[in-house]
Amino acid sequence: xxxxVLSCKDLTKTYRSPTPCTILKGVNLxxxxxxxxxxxxxxGVGKSTLLHILGTLDTPTSGxxxxxxxxxxxxxxxxxxxxxxxxxxxxYNLLDEYSVLDNVLIPAKIGRVSGKEGVAKKLLExxxxxxxxxxxxxxxxxxxxxxxxxxxxxxxxxxxxLADEPTGNLDDENSEHIHKLLISSAKALSKGLIVVxxxxxxxxxxxxxxxxxxxxxxxxx
Amino acid sequence: MIFEFSIARKYLIPRKKQLSMSLIALxxxxxxxxxxxxxxxxxxxxxxxxxNWLKKLTxxxxxxxxxxxxxxxRSYYYQVDGIxxxxxxxxxxxxxxxxxxxxxxxxxxxxQEIPRRWPEKVCNSDGSTKDFVKETFKALHDLNxxxxxxxxxxxxxxxxxxxxxxxxxxxxEERGQGSLxxxxxxxxxxxxxxxxxxxxxxxxxxxxxxxxxxxxxxSVGISKDSPDDLLEVSAKEFRNRLKALLTHIKIKKMxxxxxxxxxxxxxxxxxxxxxxxxPLKQESITQIVFPLxxxxxxxxxxxxxxxxxxxGKEGRCHSASLSVPLFVEGRVSMDTTLCPIDYEKIYLLxxxxxxxxxxxxxxxxxGQIPWDGLEIEEAELSRVFEERPKETPLWPFMVKDKIYxxxxxxxxxxLPKHFQNNGVQLGxxxxxxxxxxxxxxxxxxxxxxxxxxxxxxxxxxxxxKVILSGPEIPHAINAASEHMIDPNMVNGIQVYLSDxxxxxxTKEKIEMTFAEKGLSPYWKVTTFHEYDFAKDLLLQFxxxxxxxxxxxxxxxxxxxxxxxxxxxxxxNDKKKEIAILSAMGASKRSIALIFTLCxxxxxxxxxxxxxxxxxxxxxxxxxxxxxxxxxxxxEAFNAVFYGKSLPNQLSNHALLFILIATPIISLLAGLVxxxxxxxxxxxxxxxxx
Numbered sequence: 001x002x003x004x005v006l007s008c009k010d011l012t013k014t015y016r017s018p019t020p021c022t023i024l025k026g027v028n029l030x031x032x033x034x035x036x037x038x039x040x041x042x043x044g045v046g047k048s049t050l051l052h053i054l055g056t057l058d059t060p061t062s063g064x065x066x067x068x069x070x071x072x073x074x075x076x077x078x079x080x081x082x083x084x085x086x087x088x089x090x091x092y093n094l095l096d097e098y099s100v101l102d103n104v105l106i107p108a109k110i111g112r113v114s115g116k117e118g119v120a121k122k123l124l125e126x127x128x129x130x131x132x133x134x135x136x137x138x139x140x141x142x143x144x145x146x147x148x149x150x151x152x153x154x155x156x157x158x159x160x161x162l163a164d165e166p167t168g169n170l171d172d173e174n175s176e177h178i179h180k181l182l183i184s185s186a187k188a189l190s191k192g193l194i195v196v197x198x199x200x201x202x203x204x205x206x207x208x209x210x211x212x213x214x215x216x217x218x219x220x221x
Numbered sequence: 222m223i224f225e226f227s228i229a230r231k232y233l234i235p236r237k238k239q240l241s242m243s244l245i246a247l248x249x250x251x252x253x254x255x256x257x258x259x260x261x262x263x264x265x266x267x268x269x270x271x272x273n274w275l276k277k278l279t280x281x282x283x284x285x286x287x288x289x290x291x292x293x294x295r296s297y298y299y300q301v302d303g304i305x306x307x308x309x310x311x312x313x314x315x316x317x318x319x320x321x322x323x324x325x326x327x328x329x330x331x332x333q334e335i336p337r338r339w340p341e342k343v344c345n346s347d348g349s350t351k352d353f354v355k356e357t358f359k360a361l362h363d364l365n366x367x368x369x370x371x372x373x374x375x376x377x378x379x380x381x382x383x384x385x386x387x388x389x390x391x392x393x394e395e396r397g398q399g400s401l402x403x404x405x406x407x408x409x410x411x412x413x414x415x416x417x418x419x420x421x422x423x424x425x426x427x428x429x430x431x432x433x434x435x436x437x438x439x440s441v442g443i444s445k446d447s448p449d450d451l452l453e454v455s456a457k458e459f460r461n462r463l464k465a466l467l468t469h470i471k472i473k474k475m476x477x478x479x480x481x482x483x484x485x486x487x488x489x490x491x492x493x494x495x496x497x498x499x500p501l502k503q504e505s506i507t508q509i510v511f512p513l514x515x516x517x518x519x520x521x522x523x524x525x526x527x528x529x530x531x532x533g534k535e536g537r538c539h540s541a542s543l544s545v546p547l548f549v550e551g552r553v554s555m556d557t558t559l560c561p562i563d564y565e566k567i568y569l570l571x572x573x574x575x576x577x578x579x580x581x582x583x584x585x586x587x588g589q590i591p592w593d594g595l596e597i598e599e600a601e602l603s604r605v606f607e608e609r610p611k612e613t614p615l616w617p618f619m620v621k622d623k624i625y626x627x628x629x630x631x632x633x634x635x636l637p638k639h640f641q642n643n644g645v646q647l648g649x650x651x652x653x654x655x656x657x658x659x660x661x662x663x664x665x666x667x668x669x670x671x672x673x674x675x676x677x678x679x680x681x682x683x684x685x686k687v688i689l690s691g692p693e694i695p696h697a698i699n700a701a702s703e704h705m706i707d708p709n710m711v712n713g714i715q716v717y718l719s720d721x722x723x724x725x726x727t728k729e730k731i732e733m734t735f736a737e738k739g740l741s742p743y744w745k746v747t748t749f750h751e752y753d754f755a756k757d758l759l760l761q762f763x764x765x766x767x768x769x770x771x772x773x774x775x776x777x778x779x780x781x782x783x784x785x786x787x788x789x790x791x792x793n794d795k796k797k798e799i800a801i802l803s804a805m806g807a808s809k810r811s812i813a814l815i816f817t818l819c820x821x822x823x824x825x826x827x828x829x830x831x832x833x834x835x836x837x838x839x840x841x842x843x844x845x846x847x848x849x850x851x852x853x854x855x856e857a858f859n860a861v862f863y864g865k866s867l868p869n870q871l872s873n874h875a876l877l878f879i880l881i882a883t884p885i886i887s888l889l890a891g892l893v894x895x896x897x898x899x900x901x902x903x904x905x906x907x908x909x910x
Contacts, residue, residue, distance in 0.1 A: 048908060052904040052907075052908075055804070057803070057804055057903050057904040057907070058902075058904035078803070078807065078808040078809070078811075079806065079808070081804070082805065082806020082807075083806070085806075087804050087805070093797070093800075093801045093804070093907060094801075095798055095801060097231070097236075106801075106802070106805050107805045107806055109224040110224060110805050110806045111806060112224070152805075156806075
């Protein structure tokens with residue numbers, strides 16, 4: 001029996017302004033270690049909102065969320081996020097004025113974890129950026145930025161990776177490379193992975209595909 | 222904290238791409254530095270001025286005063302002198318009591334019977350009369366305190382001011398006289414006061430010239446109502462006075478007193494041409510005028526074989542004797558060495574001769590000339606001696622740590638320096654007029670005195686009227702006249718301390734010792750905080766200090782509020798980074814700390830810059846004052862009020878205030894934007910980006 005890294009029950013999210021609108025209606029989801037999950041759905045349906053709630057960046061209107069068996073909606077959300085989650089965004093969200101290595105090390109520095117430089121360099125080598133470690137993030141191409149973001153997401157050895165349209169801004173060649181990297185890293189390192197995507201190729205590579213429609217999450221595969 | 226500090230530092234380091242942010246940050250640091258500099262310099266200078274005033278106050282009046290109580294004046298010990306022949310039937314001052322041979326001078330065989338209602342004698346355990354004064358001085362000595370008795374009085378000072386009319390130190394010099402009358406307080410010149418030497422002014426050059434001018438003027442008849450014609454002293458007296466002056470004054474430089482200078486005739490070398498003007502009258506030269514530097518004139522003058530040869534521009538030659546009137550355009554300054562003196566041959570100042578060296582039109586002039594048409598320009602004075610000199614100088618002088626008044630024909634007095642503004646100079650003579658009560662009337666008595674120096678009285682209300690003298694003058698006046706001032710101020714003991722801060726503690730120690738020795742009922746101990754004439758001033762100092770600190774704090778808050786504006790802009794600018802850090806697990810506390818640290822770093826940096834600038838300014842305070850005076854076109858700070866130069870010591874109190882207040886205010890200023898940063902929603906920012 002694989003360990004559950006994330007579990008949410010009856011998550012709802014209602015925006016009060018400009019007019020009350022419930023975009024998540026009782027979402028239930030469980031992700032186990034090593035399991036890859038794709039969430040698909042039309043634009044504006046609330047996929048990113050759901051991902052941000054699962055990543056504790058946003059709070060649900062109701063429902064429960066547990067990460068590694070701990071309540072993730074309380075005071076220690078930032079610590080849980082730092083220890084157990086890794087984020088990958090469509091627009092990379094790197095710190096442009098910092099070097100590639102520094103970007104990768106940021107979660108470790110926030111968590112006051114020392115001695116992670118070797119891990120960061122190894123991760124950068126694995127994503128093919130060992131020759132770029134001292135480059136500034138702003139000097140990288142889109143593909144390189146996303147690979148840096150993947151290395152950053154893995155640096156603190158998280159239990160779950162949350163990826164929001166990771167290849168949305170990349171060409172096909174780079175997208176394929178990132179897909180492989182993401183799935184293989186999650187599998188090889190036995191991490192949970194939730195990917196919000198429109199990309200069917202990426203979704204098909206995942207163990208489970210969910211579709212978010214009308215505020216509800218439905219399993220397709 | 223290290224992570225937050227590194228992010229905060231990164232935000233504040235100027236970058237090309239964030240030029241506007243960098244400029245605002247630099248401006249904020251600049252403004253706070255400026256405020257820190259201003260507050261520090263202002264508080265240091267005002268603190269220094271206050272300390273100087275306190276020093277002056279306590280050097281003249283001592284930080285602690287011990288005055289006799291009513292009980293003392295009613296005691297047998299004090300009153301017994303009034304009925305004792307041994308004491309001339311006169312009560313004694315504290316100074317006299319301290320040096321009296323007998324504690325109880327009463328002799329039943331010779332003196333009148335002790336009245337029935339007479340105070341009881343206070344005795345020691347061995348039955349002898351208790352000597353309050355001597356025991357008090359002993360107790361103070363045992364406490365390692367420097368103490369000296371003082372006496373104050375009041376009288377009218379009338380000075381006769383003899384002044385040269387015409388050009389001084391020439392044959393055309395004449396003498397005139399005026400007078401100055403001033404009602405004054407008189408206080409004892411307390412040589413033991415450690416700060417008093419710093420208040421006594423060094424004699425000025427004009428004072429030295431005046432002393433030489435007065436060397437031949439007799440002080441006979443000084444106490445008369447209408448001054449006599451001025452008399453010359455005898456040749457012997459003149460020589461003695463000159464000897465006394467030249468023993469303690471080494472003349473280094475002299476200068477001509479007017480444009481006319483006949484001494485030049487003997488100094489001009491033979492055969493050298495000098496540019497000169499020589500007006501002619503009936504083909505003969507009436508005078509020769511030399512410019513100080515080479516200059517186109519109406520001819521040239523050569524000294525040749527005991528004559529002057531003037532060659533006009535047109536080439537005509539005229540001859541003139543060496544006695545033709547000589548003038549120089551400007552005053553000639555010359556290095557001077559006094560020639561050996563045979564005092565037996567000295568009758569006038571012009572009998573003194575000097576070896577002089579000077580320059581005229583680039584040509585060195587050397588020779589020996591008499592003191593005629595010259596005055597002192599620079600001189601060295603003897604003021605400090607290893608042991609008491611046989612011939613004392615004519616001004617207050619130091620022997621080891623103690624300062625003494627000179628021994629003069631008429632007793633020496635030291636005046637507040639304000640008298641200099643009325644034209645009073647060293648060596649002026651005059652008298653104190655006071656009333657002496659007789660059985661039928663009050664008669665005026667006059668006590669001749671000589672001005673021996675000036676002192677800086679500070680800002681004490683009565684300071685400008687207190688004249689310092691030896692103890693004999695106030696004592697004589699007090700003994701003869703009714704007390705003109707508060708009886709409690711008349712007589713007492715002054716205790717000097719090196720640290721004014723310890724005054725209250727020392728007072729308690731003295732009171733405890735007096736209580737142990739049974740002296741408490743007879744003495745009242747007061748510190749300078751309690752002096753009637755200083756109380757208001759000290760309270761004013763205190764409230765000024767609070768007010769200035771408050772103003773400083775307000776200015777600092779206004780300066781540091783710049784940080785709020787800068788950091789609010791910074792938070793807006795770094796929204797995305799804040800959201801990313803948040804997504805990576807940075808807590809709200811961590812985000813807030815980053816911006817609070819930004820405020821702290823800016824405050825600390827500004828403090829350092831401001832403190833360094835303040836140190837630099839204080840180090841060069843005289844230049845700053847000169848510059849301010851130049852800008853204003855007049856003296857920026859009145860020397861009478863602020864002293865010769867502004868204090869330039871960094872005030873510890875001001876530095877402590879700045880070092881604590883600035884970083885705290887800056888941190889607090891950083892807190893406002895920090896809270897704003899924690900209110901951001903990373904989810905919204907990341908999606909909108």
